[in-house]
Amino acid sequence: MDETVLAMDVKQQTETRDAAVELSGVIKRLQRHVGSKIMRELQSELTQLDLTFSQITALHQLRAKEVLSVTQLSERTYLSLPAASHLVDKLVKRDLVQREENPDNRREKVVRLTKAGQNVLAQMDEGFVQGYIQTFSGLDPQILRATTAQIDQLLTALGAEQEQETL
Amino acid sequence: MDETVLAMDVKQQTETRDAAVELSGVIKRLQRHVGSKIMRELQSELTQLDLTFSQITALHQLRAKEVLSVTQLSERTYLSLPAASHLVDKLVKRDLVQREENPDNRREKVVRLTKAGQNVLAQMDEGFVQGYIQTFSGLDPQILRATTAQIDQLLTALGAEQEQETL
DNA sequence: TATTGTTATACTCTATAACTATA
DNA sequence: TATAGTTATAGAGTATAACAATA
Numbered sequence: 001m002d003e004t005v006l007a008m009d010v011k012q013q014t015e016t017r018d019a020a021v022e023l024s025g026v027i028k029r030l031q032r033h034v035g036s037k038i039m040r041e042l043q044s045e046l047t048q049l050d051l052t053f054s055q056i057t058a059l060h061q062l063r064a065k066e067v068l069s070v071t072q073l074s075e076r077t078y079l080s081l082p083a084a085s086h087l088v089d090k091l092v093k094r095d096l097v098q099r100e101e102n103p104d105n106r107r108e109k110v111v112r113l114t115k116a117g118q119n120v121l122a123q124m125d126e127g128f129v130q131g132y133i134q135t136f137s138g139l140d141p142q143i144l145r146a147t148t149a150q151i152d153q154l155l156t157a158l159g160a161e162q163e164q165e166t167l
Numbered sequence: 168m169d170e171t172v173l174a175m176d177v178k179q180q181t182e183t184r185d186a187a188v189e190l191s192g193v194i195k196r197l198q199r200h201v202g203s204k205i206m207r208e209l210q211s212e213l214t215q216l217d218l219t220f221s222q223i224t225a226l227h228q229l230r231a232k233e234v235l236s237v238t239q240l241s242e243r244t245y246l247s248l249p250a251a252s253h254l255v256d257k258l259v260k261r262d263l264v265q266r267e268e269n270p271d272n273r274r275e276k277v278v279r280l281t282k283a284g285q286n287v288l289a290q291m292d293e294g295f296v297q298g299y300i301q302t303f304s305g306l307d308p309q310i311l312r313a314t315t316a317q318i319d320q321l322l323t324a325l326g327a328e329q330e331q332e333t334l
Numbered sequence: 335t336a337t338t339g340t341t342a343t344a345c346t347c348t349a350t351a352a353c354t355a356t357a
Numbered sequence: 358t359a360t361a362g363t364t365a366t367a368g369a370g371t372a373t374a375a376c377a378a379t380a
Contacts, residue, residue: 012308016311019308019311020300022311022312023300023314024300027296027318028292028293028296029322030322032292033326035227039224040227040228043220046245054210057206061206063199063202064203069361069362070361071360071362076207078213079348079349081362081363082350082362083348085361085364087348089363105356106357107356107361125195125198125199128198129191132190135325137183139324140324141185143320144187145186148192150313150314151194153310154303154306155200159200219369236338237338238339248340249371250370250372252340253340257369257370272379273338274338275337275379276339
């Protein structure tokens with residue numbers, strides 16, 4: 001019985017790996033196709049919002065994790081600790097994040113998005129969405145609908161296992 | 168007869184718009200879900216490749232367009248013309264792009280990806296694909312396969328109208 | 335004279351090193 | 358003594374202004 005289960009697991013793993021490899025092929029083609037538009041859209045958003053790439057990355061990390069220490073931010077943005085500290089200074093001055101004291105460990109500062117910071121991210125999401133819409137808007141409605149349904153399924157599946165968040 | 172065609176066109180347009188709006192909803196959720204991972208993956212790639220965000224954006228634009236003048240590059244990267252000129256200097260020094268004379272207009276320089284530049288982009292694509300694979304690898308193979316098929320359809324549809332490239 | 339691009343200068347971002355405060 | 362963060366200093370990226378070359 002255990003052997004059957006194990007065999008099933010191995011088979012399932014192989015299937016998953018094969019499916020992932022197949023997926024990688026089309027993602028590479030998609031990346032190649034829309035990559036330049038995405039990069040340009042991102043640059044455009046940063047210019048409009050007057051943010052650096054590191055700054056928007058930091059905001060994204062904070063949205064995903066609620067709060068992060070300065071050290072954690074430096075790791076997640078691939079910045080040095082001093083650079084991360086400086087970055088937080090700038091974001092605090094613009095009221096996009098706030099630095100809070102941690103009573104449990106007074107060395108450590110806790111950084112959190114403000115409402116304004118959340119709004120900036122929402123605004124940027126909107127810009128991206130408009131970019132995708134523009135990219136796809138000439139297509140057959142049927143394909144758009146099918147894509148919508150597929151992404152919806154994907155999100156449901158992703159939501160179901162969101163707990164294992166690496167790092 | 169013309170009226171019928173026109174009516175069809177209007178209906179089709181409405182359908183397309185509605186489908187695009189639906190799509191925008193799920194894209195926003197997807198962006199929200201994977202945004203922080205994508206930004207972090209991008210930062211990671213840039214750090215590993217020792218490139219700035221502007222530099223990789225420039226490389227992407229060059230891949231999409233074969234050749235661009237320095238002015239066109241400055242527009243597509245949202246950099247000032249002097250900054251774009253400086254950026255090209257750096258990329259030339261690293262042999263990722265080459266500056267060619269344009270015999271038709273000797274004021275204008277033509278910038279083009281080198282083989283090494285193409286390889287850098289390919290390497291970055293690979294990093295992204297690995298990131299997506301990691302994100303999706305825990306999911307049901309059936310969903311992965313369905314997603315692969317859907318993206319494949321989308322690429323086919325996009326390829327069919329690739330000629331209208333805005334700007 | 336207008337267009338395309340480069341050079342000069344000042345400011346921001348980032349890294350390494352030195353420092354402060356807390357554990 | 359080790360850890361978390363900030364301040365000091367130097368190098369890279371970028372913008373505005375001034376310049377050079379071509380149309």
